Amino acid sequence: MEQVHLTVLYERLDDLRAEAARHLATAQPAERAYWAGETARLDSVADGLCFGRVDLDDGSRLYIGRAGLFDGDEPLLIDWRAPAARPFYTATAAAPEGVRLRRRITTRGRTVVDVNDELLTAEAAGEHDLAGDAALLAAVSAGRTEHMADIVTTLQAEQDRIIRDPYAGVLVVQGGPGTGKTAVALHRVAHLLYARPHLRTRGVLVIGPSTLFLDYIGQVLPGLGENSVVTATIADLRPGTPVSRTASDEEARRKGSAQAAGELASAVRDSVHVPAEPVEVVFEQEALSLSPADCRRAVRRAKHAGLPHNQARLVFHREVVTALADSLAARLEAVTLTDTGEAIDGGDPDGRLSAADLRALEAAGVIVDWTDSAPRRLLDDTDVARLRDALLADARVQDALDGIWPPLAVAELVPGPWSPVDIPLLDEAAALIDGGDGTTYGHIVVDEAQELSEMAWRMLMRRCPSRSMTVVGDLAQTSDPAGATTWPDMLRPHVADRWELAELTVNYRTPAEIMAVANEVLADQPGFRPSTSVRSTGVPPLEVTGSLDLLGDLVARMPGRVAVITPQRHLAPVAHQFPEVVSLTPGQAKGLEFDSVVVVDPDAIAASGPRGRNDLYVAMTRATRSLAVLRTRQ
Numbered sequence: 152m153e154q155v156h157l158t159v160l161y162e163r164l165d166d167l168r169a170e171a172a173r174h175l176a177t178a179q180p181a182e183r184a185y186w187a188g189e190t191a192r193l194d195s196v197a198d199g200l201c202f203g204r205v206d207l208d209d210g211s212r213l214y215i216g217r218a219g220l221f222d223g224d225e226p227l228l229i230d231w232r233a234p235a236a237r238p239f240y241t242a243t244a245a246a247p248e249g250v251r252l253r254r255r256i257t258t259r260g261r262t263v264v265d266v267n268d269e270l271l272t273a274e275a276a277g278e279h280d281l282a283g284d285a286a287l288l289a290a291v292s293a294g295r296t297e298h299m300a301d302i303v304t305t306l307q308a309e310q311d312r313i314i315r316d317p318y319a320g321v322l323v324v325q326g327g328p329g330t331g332k333t334a335v336a337l338h339r340v341a342h343l344l345y346a347r348p349h350l351r352t353r354g355v356l357v358i359g360p361s362t363l364f365l366d367y368i369g370q371v372l373p374g375l376g377e378n379s380v381v382t383a384t385i386a387d388l389r390p391g392t393p394v395s396r397t398a399s400d401e402e403a404r405r406k407g408s409a410q411a412a413g414e415l416a417s418a419v420r421d422s423v424h425v426p427a428e429p430v431e432v433v434f435e436q437e438a439l440s441l442s443p444a445d446c447r448r449a450v451r452r453a454k455h456a457g458l459p460h461n462q463a464r465l466v467f468h469r470e471v472v473t474a475l476a477d478s479l480a481a482r483l484e485a486v487t488l489t490d491t492g493e494a495i496d497g498g499d500p501d502g503r504l505s506a507a508d509l510r511a512l513e514a515a516g517v518i519v520d521w522t523d524s525a526p527r528r529l530l531d532d533t534d535v536a537r538l539r540d541a542l543l544a545d546a547r548v549q550d551a552l553d554g555i556w557p558p559l560a561v562a563e564l565v566p567g568p569w570s571p572v573d574i575p576l577l578d579e580a581a582a583l584i585d586g587g588d589g590t591t592y593g594h595i596v597v598d599e600a601q602e603l604s605e606m607a608w609r610m611l612m613r614r615c616p617s618r619s620m621t622v623v624g625d626l627a628q629t630s631d632p633a634g635a636t637t638w639p640d641m642l643r644p645h646v647a648d649r650w651e652l653a654e655l656t657v658n659y660r661t662p663a664e665i666m667a668v669a670n671e672v673l674a675d676q677p678g679f680r681p682s683t684s685v686r687s688t689g690v691p692p693l694e695v696t697g698s699l700d701l702l703g704d705l706v707a708r709m710p711g712r713v714a715v716i717t718p719q720r721h722l723a724p725v726a727h728q729f730p731e732v733v734s735l736t737p738g739q740a741k742g743l744e745f746d747s748v749v750v751v752d753p754d755a756i757a758a759s760g761p762r763g764r765n766d767l768y769v770a771m772t773r774a775t776r777s778l779a780v781l782r783t784r785q
């Protein structure tokens with residue numbers, strides 16, 4: 152019976168796809184992007200189009216899926232993001248929200264292969280802690296691939312709440328490893344794009360810690376029918392910056408601190424020097440003098456313009472040149488002409504003819520009726536404007552002005568060779584100097600947000616004028632020396648109290664046996680809250696002590712997709728020896744997951760720096776099934 156409805160749904164989808172393809176073929180250029188997007192969306196929702204059904208107390212029945220489909224006004228399929236779909240995720244036997252029956256529908260291609268019913272009646276109350284236990288356990292126990300899958304069929308109530316949270320400021324989602332922070336953030340993006348369509352034009356950006364991570368999560372949003380979201384690392388936001396070294400912890404801390412922004416701002420400010428003495432500016436054989444007072448006034452006006460340095464410099468030029476042109480015009484006017492156009496000498500010490508001179512000249516018949524024409528203006532406004540342009544274009548004038556307000560380049564303020572911690576400084580310098588590239592987004596998601604330095608936050612805030620963000624992270628996993636220790640410290644400078652905290656508490660990735668060992672690593676850390684695993688496997692992690700030679704045997708015993716996580720110094724030899732498995736440092740493993748993980752030399756990882764134990768915790772929480780720990784003998 153579900154097969155009949157599924158067939159109807161796919162027929163409707165096929166009709167819509169055919170229609171979109173027709174439009175795409177004939178669309179005017181302005182509409183082509185829309186139809187291309189629509190075609191991609193309809194293609195991407197086809198897999199697993201319908202996955203659920205709710206039967207309501209009033210006798211109505213709703214099918215839930217990846218897109219909304221209608222037959223005229225009649226809904227055939229409700230988009231999972233629609234308010235009407237919500238009870239599918241949140242209804243429980245204790246609080247059924249008008250739902251009598253929840254059905255999970257498993258399909259392969261266009262065929263229904265399984266249905267699973269839950270009756271939400273009073274008698275069933277108390278039987279289920281987590282919605283759809285069986286479906287959830289099947290999903291979290293499934294083998295992993297190199298790409299994260301969406302969780303739209305098994306979203307849990309605490310996750311659903313965050314996904315649909317209408318809060319428009321900065322929503323921080325804090326939660327232990329494997330609690331679904333990344334998954335929730337991505338589903339929240341899909342929901343935001345559905346609930347606030349204007350975000351499609353303003354753009355959504357997802358920031359992740361590495362290209363590897365972005366690649367891992369890259370299929371989730373397209374699978375939810377959303378193809379327009381930009382994903383990037385912090386470094387990707389300044390493309391074309393060559394990064395050729397790594398920074399020491401001390402350098403990372405220093406350059407990550409917001410103080411670095413103050414230092415850059417001072418450097419830009421201090422590059423402007425108002426001279427104590429008049430500056431001589433030679434223009435077409437005229438020696439003009441720019442007084443410190445004129446200069447100071449021009450600097451002040453340029454600064455008041457509130458523009459980036461290099462643009463404010465043009466205001467300064469205009470102001471100075473106006474003063475220079477006026478004094479040049481005054482000097483030219485001071486040269487009085489005979490009626491045949493020849494200059495005559497004379498005048499008082501400031502270069503102008505005095506009233507007495509003019510009277511004398513009139514008496515001598517050189518000029519007529521001086522009182523009518525005095526003070527004579529030989530140059531009109533257009534002439535003076537031309538003078539200003541000529542002054543502005545003059546190389547010597549420019550040299551003189553550059554001595555006062557020099558043009559700046561980003562690389563002068565933040566000299567290379569650069570490491571990743573220089574990227575936010577280069578961006579800050581660009582903002583101060585020329586305003587940066589001006590790209591902004593309507594919403595930004597920051598994943599592994601605990602790793603961002605104060606300077607990196609500044610960089611993101613510049614790109615999000617609306618301060619609408621979803622920030623997900625776990626302070627217990629911070630490894631960056633300049634990363635967060637508290638959320639208020641990181642966010643308050645930018646949003647004051649316009650942020651909210653939501654928490655996720657259930658670990659869907661890591662079995663209880665692995666978490667028990669991982670939690671020990673941070674047990675004595677103040678404020679550390681161990682998360683609860685949704686399942687156990689009955690298999691404790693394997694602990695082996697010996698040489699690296701044992702690694703081959705360990706790797707061979709691990710089921711599924713295997714990663715070896717090792718301190719940097721073993722990385723190259725391990726990668727060389729085991730090309731068939733993924734070899735990573737703890738930093739590279741951030742946000743990723745595998746069926747099995749072998750952690751090499753845990754003591755060295757823990758001792759690798761002030762946040763080494765956080766790194767070890769990250770490494771030990773990447774496995775969905777099996778963990779082995781190889782301690783090497785010193």
Ligand SMILES: Nc1ncnc2c1ncn2[C@@H]1O[C@H](COP(=O)(O)OP(=O)(O)OP(=O)(O)O)[C@@H](O)[C@H]1O
Binds near residue numbers: 307334743744
């Ligand atoms: N409701 C759910 N149904 C099925 N799988 C889920 C659910 N919630 C989370 N998962 C799975 O749990 C795993 C961990 O999720 P995710 O990577 O989003 O966690 P995280 O909190 O970001 O972890 P970390 O902080 O360690 O990076 C993923 O494989 C995800 O698909």
